[in-house]
Amino acid sequence: MNNRTQTQHSYKTRAKRLPKLISGNRQWVGLLYISPWLIGFLILELYPLMASLYYSFTDFTLLRKPEFVGLKNYIQMFTKDHNFWNSVVVTFKWVIIAVPLKLTTALLVALLLNKKLKHINFYRTVYYLPSIFAGSVAVAILWRFLFMREGLVNQILSAVHIPPVDWLGNPDIALYTLSMINVWQFGTSMVLFLAGLKQIPGDLYEAGRIDGANKIQQFWSITLPMLTPIVLFNLVMQTINAFQDFTAPFVITKGGPAKSTYLFSIMIYDNGFKYFSMGYAAALSWLMFAAIITLTAVLFWSSRYWAHYEDGGK
């Protein structure tokens, strides 16, 4: 104790000699510590974000100086852009197909990997691997080759005498094919589900068994309700991701055939980097941002009716 007082005393004397910035205001020290992140955030995230908001009200081609046009870009997308509504429909279809498909797969695999098996950690790692590779262009190209008319998938089908399918070339099928490909990246959701499953107290199942519930009843009445907070989290995150999906669809179909996979993100890219209508592309991005925020809010609001928390969600 005595020692500590002495130390504190010497600390105070020395501190007086240091600039006020360091010794006087502890907030500055904190800020200095986080400054690498803070500078990065301000320059590389906040500034571009705000700049894009400004550009969304301008006519900006990258080749000329931006010219302020007010709400013109926003009005144009609803009234003049012939691709806009098609793209909105395609994107919603994509989200509605891809997200539940991915979450269901993730949950099923998590249930399997929750079993006490030999080498279970090895299997868990293997199932997570696709999420590490999946965002890459190389893997997208690989998928493209697999699903081409002469690709491996059709070759396997022909071995069992099923005629070849134009997985990516038929406008009626292409979006579903892409959604199937997208399911492959279920790893992140799966890990979260797995963590959620581990949290469910064993005595609930025990009580269920005593009451005579079979495995399926246990799943619907215990596992799923107990997992709903994780379902909510995964649903929100995957919905946000699905709206922004770009790499695989862009590499595999580029929005074709006949605009049947023309996701909103690809439309933004085309306007920005093909036609260099940067102002318009920025406006489209902000619309997507608003749509994502709204949808996320709706999901959170709806969760009070279906997500269960042990503490009542307080």
Next chain:
Amino acid sequence: MKRKHPVLKFMVIILLISSLMIGCSSTNSGTVSRESNESGESSNTSSSSQPEKVTLRFSWWGAQERNKATLDAIERYMELNPHVTIQGEYMDYSGFYEKLVAQLAGGTAPDVMAIVDRWYFDLVTQNEFLADLGEYENIIDFSTVPENFMETQLFNGKKIGFPAGLQGDVLIYNNDFFEKYNIPADTQWTWDSLIEVGKKVHDEDPNAYLLSLDAAELNFVLRVYQKQLTGNQFIKDDYTLGFTKEDMIKMLTFVRDIFEQNVAEPLASAVLYPDVSQHENPKWRNGEMGITHKYTSLIPVYQQVENFNLGVGALPLMEGFKDPGTFTGSTLVYVMNKGTEYPEETAKFLNWLVNDPEAIKLMGTTRGVPATKVGQEVLGEANLIDPLVQKALDLALENSSKVLPDNAISQNQELTIIFTDIIDQVGFGELTPEQGSEQLIALLEDKLAQMK
């Protein structure tokens, strides 16, 4: 105790920040040292009256063959001109234009660039990014390009680019396919005869198709059709359409018929090879398709498919055409960045690249048959021009359109995509030619009104 030690804390922060700054500024310091080095050398040179050391950057896209030839030429130029260092920046075509625009907008574009002339509209009218090479005619010899061809290469009356090579529309044939189905190789096609013969071929073998075309390729083919029908630019200079609704219905009926009557491979499989040439299409490689449309400069790519007997033919001609329609022009043009520090050195290099016999030999026909007389002579004497490419070029020049060069608005990317989207929809049977024509005209007129 450690937690509350302010001096240590202060030192750690300083260390962290300084390490961050060193990390960030490493490239800067590199540049500084290079500059100081250069200035040191230039002070040397001034005393020994040697030319100032310069570094030029040259960007292009292309396949391996082109990259190697260009790098060899650069190497040779640096040997001949030890004071010049040229950095070659090459990549794949995909993404090249996007990168170029970002570089020009950011002021970091190379000194010399190989581009296509349809980009002039963006790069010259919106902002003067490219220099007028006419100002350097004392260094760059334009007299080697045939005068009437050079006239088609001007943009707003200025010599923005030096044409690297010649090219034109051509039909590429699989000669074996022609023999198998008894089609004479010297057939002069009409739009209707393509459909007639195509139907017969498919009737004989349900796996065979006479044509291999997708929407992007049909865009080029239909523009020939449109010029033959109307003798106009696709979009006229006053931003009105160069065709009527009836003209477009005829063109889109051709599209509908080739897919509906199995003259062309169904779009659902053709569409999978959009950016790559159709030579990668397994159906083409298996000899199940007879004709595709390409620019002559792409013939060498098709020749890479082994054991393939290739031929060439002219584009279809309709009776009573108003213009032969076939496109001929430059493959690529070399342009100079207006912001270059060393315009004269850049001009010297550019002139060497296109007019010097040694450079011509090194570059070969990797950018098409040279547009210069000297280029054609040198390569002709050395037997470096492929006879098939020469034949294709002669065919294209024979039927060359009189409505050339295509004006900038006809080449606008956004309008082109509107057109290919409609072609796609008609090809997939989602729209009739009449609906397609109506929609196309409405969309184009709407866009043109915005652009005006």
